[in-house]
Amino acid sequence: MSHTHYAGDPRQITARFPSTCHTCGKPIKKGETIIYWPNGKKAGHYDCDIEDYRQSIASFEDEDRYNNVYH
Numbered sequence: 001m002s003h004t005h006y007a008g009d010p011r012q013i014t015a016r017f018p019s020t021c022h023t024c025g026k027p028i029k030k031g032e033t034i035i036y037w038p039n040g041k042k043a044g045h046y047d048c049d050i051e052d053y054r055q056s057i058a059s060f061e062d063e064d065r066y067n068n069v070y071h
């Protein structure tokens with residue numbers, strides 16, 4: 001079993017349209033690097049969300065290791 005990614009994986013993308021940061025509430029400009037959270041259809045500034053993003057990625061990696069050991 002090599003299922004690594006989920007539909008809700010957060011990802012780092014370039015904003016394709018202006019929106020509002022779900023963390024600080026300030027505007028996100030088109031072309032800015034943002035973290036996108038498909039689960040909640042939320043977007044946040046890179047600087048606002050990078051810590052949460054890293055933690056999410058780290059937990060996915062932990063799960064990978066877990067799967068490699070036990071499957």
Ligand SMILES: [Zn+2]
Nearest residue numbers: 021024045048
């Ligand atoms: Zn922000």
